[in-house]
Amino acid sequence: MPRGNCRGQGWWHGKFRGCGYRLTLGREVILDVLSKAEGHLSAEDIYMKIHPRYPNVGLTTIYRTLDVLSDLGMVFKLDFGDGRARYEFAEGPKGAHHHHHLVCTGCNKVIDYTDFIDDEVELLNQTEKGLSKKYNFKITNHLIQFYGLCEKCSEKK
Amino acid sequence: MPRGNCRGQGWWHGKFRGCGYRLTLGREVILDVLSKAEGHLSAEDIYMKIHPRYPNVGLTTIYRTLDVLSDLGMVFKLDFGDGRARYEFAEGPKGAHHHHHLVCTGCNKVIDYTDFIDDEVELLNQTEKGLSKKYNFKITNHLIQFYGLCEKCSEKK
DNA sequence: TTTAAAAATGGAAATCATTTTCATTAAGGA
């Protein structure tokens, strides 16, 4: 968590201000949690992590902030089909860590993978180009996910 | 819509009975609507189509039936991110019509595409094989979607 | 520093697709 006495010094201060957003305590704390989180957090997960130390940041603000962060491209909003959105920090310009997800339909575990990304990106580019032309569709984004059973869950079965 | 006098004669009668399910009027009608539908219908879409002629088939039954049909693999449950599930008839063994979707984030229009499916399938197989081995993850399913703006929506902008 | 406009906030209430409950009905084997 950021020290309360050096607010607004993070590298993302500029990103906020540049888009007319104000960098508030709530936003900074949420961003901080996300940037340090391992997995894929739901709004409530974030609320739980923050609440003990910042009991006056409400769940509503978390939802609103996550929307803003998604708009700014600082966070990805993910849907693994369990009825609640998950959020993931979009690494800065340095660690642009393009990856996709393996989702276990047994226990909802999610594995990040980067394997085959090169071939994938190649196919994706080709596909995007072709589809853009054929359907006059401007593709801005893609979603690739694999579903199945993780090691533990296939053993159980 | 099926004629009321020849119930249970459809090619899917066996599929139901084989899995211990009963073939009811509601299920038959829902399947019929889906098999003839062009696009991607929500539960309520289906309800609207059915209700005039079969006013005693409730929305609850539609949800339940769609679950059954998904389990049987006769229908695909889709999520285009607009907060309601969509359903699509999974063509029988004949017209196995593997395709993915272009989703317009402007107007929610969805385009089916089959282009590049061959290269895609090849990459997918390779990826699935590699990931299965590396993570001991049994992949049963994949999701690929492209998001962007359709022709009309990019003009508007 | 003072001030005023705009943005952000939190808590409560609303939304709304989907699920659950439960009493009733219908399917299909015997």
Place this chain on the structure above:
DNA sequence: TCCTTAATGAAAATGATTTCCATTTTTAAA
């Protein structure tokens, strides 16, 4: 036809997310 059990519909419950609105905070101007 009879009986067991699956299937059904209506109403109520659920639960993640959004909306409302009165209050607070931020920021730029004076």
